[in-house]
Amino acid sequence: MSQLAQRRAPLFEGLRDYRAARIVRFDVPGHKSGRGTPELTEFLGQAALAADVNSSKPLDNLIHPTGIIREAEELAAAAFGAASALFMVGGTTSAVQAMIFSTLGPGDKIIMPRNVHRSAINALVLTGAIPVYVNPGIDAYLGIPLGMAVADVEAAIHLHPDAKAVLVNNPTYYGVAADLDSICRLAHRHGMLVLVDEAHGTHFYFGDDLPRPAMAVGADMAAVSMHKTGGSLTQSSILLLGSHTDAARVRQIVNLTQTTSASYLLMASLDIARKNLALHGRAIFRRSMAMADYARAEINRIPGYTAFARERTDGRAFYDFDRTKLSIHTRDIGLAGIEVYDLLRDEYDIQIEFGDLGNILAIISAGDRNLEIERLISALADIERCYRRSPAGMLEQEYVAPELVLPPRQAFFGRQETRPLRESLGQISAEFVMSYPPGIPIVAPGERITAQALETILYAQERGCYMTGTRDPELREIGIVVAQEVPDASPP
Amino acid sequence: MRPRLDVWFTEEHAPGLRFSMRVTHEIVRRRSEFQEIAVLETQEFGKVLILDGYLMVTEKDEFIYHEMIVHVPLAVHPDIRRVLVVGGGDGGAVRELARYDTIEEIDLVEIDPDVIDVSEAWLPQLSEKLRDPRVTIHFADGVRFMRQVQRPYDLIIIDSTDPFGPGEGLFTREFYGSCHAALTEDGILINQHESLFYEEYRAAMRRVHDRLSQLFPVARVYQAHIPTYPSGHWLFGFSSKRFDPLLDLDAEGWLSRGIRTNYYNPDLHRGAFALPNYIRRELEGGRRTRLK
Numbered sequence: 001m002s003q004l005a006q007r008r009a010p011l012f013e014g015l016r017d018y019r020a021a022r023i024v025r026f027d028v029p030g031h032k033s034g035r036g037t038p039e040l041t042e043f044l045g046q047a048a049l050a051a052d053v054n055s056s057k058p059l060d061n062l063i064h065p066t067g068i069i070r071e072a073e074e075l076a077a078a079a080f081g082a083a084s085a086l087f088m089v090g091g092t093t094s095a096v097q098a099m100i101f102s103t104l105g106p107g108d109k110i111i112m113p114r115n116v117h118r119s120a121i122n123a124l125v126l127t128g129a130i131p132v133y134v135n136p137g138i139d140a141y142l143g144i145p146l147g148m149a150v151a152d153v154e155a156a157i158h159l160h161p162d163a164k165a166v167l168v169n170n171p172t173y174y175g176v177a178a179d180l181d182s183i184c185r186l187a188h189r190h191g192m193l194v195l196v197d198e199a200h201g202t203h204f205y206f207g208d209d210l211p212r213p214a215m216a217v218g219a220d221m222a223a224v225s226m227h228k229t230g231g232s233l234t235q236s237s238i239l240l241l242g243s244h245t246d247a248a249r250v251r252q253i254v255n256l257t258q259t260t261s262a263s264y265l266l267m268a269s270l271d272i273a274r275k276n277l278a279l280h281g282r283a284i285f286r287r288s289m290a291m292a293d294y295a296r297a298e299i300n301r302i303p304g305y306t307a308f309a310r311e312r313t314d315g316r317a318f319y320d321f322d323r324t325k326l327s328i329h330t331r332d333i334g335l336a337g338i339e340v341y342d343l344l345r346d347e348y349d350i351q352i353e354f355g356d357l358g359n360i361l362a363i364i365s366a367g368d369r370n371l372e373i374e375r376l377i378s379a380l381a382d383i384e385r386c387y388r389r390s391p392a393g394m395l396e397q398e399y400v401a402p403e404l405v406l407p408p409r410q411a412f413f414g415r416q417e418t419r420p421l422r423e424s425l426g427q428i429s430a431e432f433v434m435s436y437p438p439g440i441p442i443v444a445p446g447e448r449i450t451a452q453a454l455e456t457i458l459y460a461q462e463r464g465c466y467m468t469g470t471r472d473p474e475l476r477e478i479g480i481v482v483a484q485e486v487p488d489a490s491p492p
Numbered sequence: 493m494r495p496r497l498d499v500w501f502t503e504e505h506a507p508g509l510r511f512s513m514r515v516t517h518e519i520v521r522r523r524s525e526f527q528e529i530a531v532l533e534t535q536e537f538g539k540v541l542i543l544d545g546y547l548m549v550t551e552k553d554e555f556i557y558h559e560m561i562v563h564v565p566l567a568v569h570p571d572i573r574r575v576l577v578v579g580g581g582d583g584g585a586v587r588e589l590a591r592y593d594t595i596e597e598i599d600l601v602e603i604d605p606d607v608i609d610v611s612e613a614w615l616p617q618l619s620e621k622l623r624d625p626r627v628t629i630h631f632a633d634g635v636r637f638m639r640q641v642q643r644p645y646d647l648i649i650i651d652s653t654d655p656f657g658p659g660e661g662l663f664t665r666e667f668y669g670s671c672h673a674a675l676t677e678d679g680i681l682i683n684q685h686e687s688l689f690y691e692e693y694r695a696a697m698r699r700v701h702d703r704l705s706q707l708f709p710v711a712r713v714y715q716a717h718i719p720t721y722p723s724g725h726w727l728f729g730f731s732s733k734r735f736d737p738l739l740d741l742d743a744e745g746w747l748s749r750g751i752r753t754n755y756y757n758p759d760l761h762r763g764a765f766a767l768p769n770y771i772r773r774e775l776e777g778g779r780r781t782r783l784k
């Protein structure tokens with residue numbers, strides 16, 4: 001399809017025509033273009049409420065698209081170089097889960113790095129599939145997990161030739177990319193599917209000098225968070241499918257859990273964002289990259305911060321880097337990333353994406369201006385001046401392979417009891433524990449609670465991370481699998 | 493005589509409140525990389541400089557503003573040699589500074605070269621000293637420039653536009669932190685502090701005062717009467733690591749310099765720090781307001 005076709009936005013245009021037709025509405029939503037909810041209308045604007053409409057013949061239906069939604073999806077597929085594309089309204093979570101539901105059944109194995117987003121492990125809980133974890137590699141200085149070295153994937157494939165699929169998280173939240181091309185070829189050679197959580201890689205499809213995107217290297221499915229760096233509204237996402245994937249079947253599976261009232265605000269935002277990326281993406285991301293490069297250079301002049309980029313790549317697990325990401329190592333100023341994150345918000349009115357134990361991440365996108373970049377840089381300089389302390393005693397991150405004792409599903413749904421967190425050492429967790437963001441589990445259901453995991457959790461709590469996943473909102477207690485359910489042998 | 497074509501420049505001072513002046517003709521209007529710049533000839537206030545629709549200075553009352561941001565610190569600190577002005581591309585602050593022969597260097601940081609061009613071309617009353625040999629003009633973002641200052645200044649004057657807009661970086665904690673680091677041990681920071689009379693900027697300016705109080709042992713606010721600014725009652729901040737604006741006022745010393753002013757004098761200096769109660773309360777309340 002041509003660049004000319006990308007100037008169209010069928011869903012957006014359809015909504016506009018629908019509004020112009022001044023249809024009298026006796027259907028849902030009951031606010032009827034906002035007339036019934038004046039306060040909401042005043043807050044969000046009449047135009048937004050008027051676009052909040054119900055599925056109908058002229059407006060198509062996401063459950064079974066044959067009209068403008070289908071056209072919009074086809075344009076999206078073309079823009080991303082995919083064979084087909086599905087608009088998703090349940091976040092990238094729903095796209096990641098659709099990939100796993102479509103490829104794995106109970107007991108099937110999937111090779112994946114441990115530093116995946118919770119949505120992937122949630123999907124394993126729901127399907128009963130079994131993860132084969134690959135050490136993602138770790139940058140010892142930065143303390144961040146990386147993107148899986150090809151050799152490590154290969155070793156896992158040889159140990160588990162019966163695995164159905166390989167899931168790659170590309171890039172990581174920090175912008176670290178794997179050698180997706182080689183992983184794809186390797187997996188396909190062994191008859192395994194390649195699923196890519198590309199939540200942070202939407203822009204790879206539209207910019208220059210960025211890591212290669214999943215569809216370009218022949219991956220079977222990819223989940224792209226349009227709402228993260230693509231400019232659509234929060235919660236909207238796209239599932240991309242390669243030419244060997246049966247799109248009709250995937251849609252059936254998506255429909256098992258997808259709402260029958262998909263929001264037209266979300267879908268229209270996908271359509272408009274796709275058009276914008278297809279027409280202007282290169283210029284947009286060139287600018288973001290220049291801003292991020294500038295910020296990195298300035299931040300690296302402040303003693304104690306390391307704003308890293310391609311210089312840390314190693315051809316293996318740190319194969320490539322997404323230069324639009326502004327990831328900064330803070331441990332050398334004696335502050336955990338989460339502490340810098342909190343200071344930026346509370347003292348400087350600056351909200352960044354997240355901070356973990358040793359790093360922070362700022363998202364640079366089309367909406368940024370130089371003046372905000374200058375503020376961020378100066379705030380980091382001021383934090384270094386005012387809050388620097390000795391880095392002694394700060395936790396160093398290392399990778400310890402999780403000991404998976406039970407399939408996640410069995411642990412999560414099986415009989416459980418609660419234990420005080422501090423007394424849970426050696427038990428099998430029935431719950432997730434993670435700080436959010438980034439939402440990467442420290443402990444996942446079915447895994448043994450190790451001393452290192454406990455130390456990380458307690459340290460993260462002490463430094464102010466927002467811990468989620470357990471039933472106990474304060475995470476003083478954790479759900480564990482009752483002893484009778486735990487086999488004495490090693491992993492399944 | 494009342495012109496037949498009746499053209500007015502109007503600025504909104506508060507929701508539901510407008511301030512207008514009759515324009516006799518438009519002298520220049522251009523779009524720079526950063527903003528729309530206009531100079532209008534008005535019936536009452538002479539030539540006026542307008543940025544993005546906001547009135548910056550008028551020929552008739554600019555003396556009040558510029559005298560107050562310059563002479564107040566210079567009457568307190570006996571030995572100011574190196575001065576930095578941030579913003580203020582019209583040249584008014586530099587003109588007042590240039591009257592002190594004890595000042596050796598004046599750096600002016602202005603992001604928009606067109607403001608200086610326009611001022612030099614059409615507002616000579618303000619820009620007359622921009623070519624003084626002691627003056628160096630830097631076209632740069634003020635936040636960035638401040639972060640990179642190598643040699644400290646005795647006096648920094650923040651001659652900014654409003655806190656919501658292109659100048660907003662000049663009202664932030666990170667910027668004041670850089671200013672603190674860029675000042676000598678006995679340096680003084682003067683900032684344009686808006687008015688607290690109308691609601692719009694009240695919370696923001698309370699926060700500014702809060703920030704400055706945390707950074708500087710001396711953080712005071714003073715006032716002047718400026719007819720064309722919203723409410724007419726305008727505030728400035730005086731922050732210093734050492735000097736107190738009243739205890740260290742050297743009235744004799746300043747008078748002996750023989751600088752002829754139209755607004756400022758040492759008696760007014762003392763009175764300028766005597767703030768109305770509603771402003772005192774507003775500023776004191778600041779320490780309790782935290783975004784949380």
Ligand SMILES: Cc1ncc(COP(=O)(O)O)c(C=O)c1O
Nearest residue numbers: 090091092093094117119197199
């Ligand atoms: C790697 C990764 N995958 C998936 C998701 C899920 O995206 P969403 O929040 O849109 O459901 C996220 C969100 O943070 C993520 O970081």
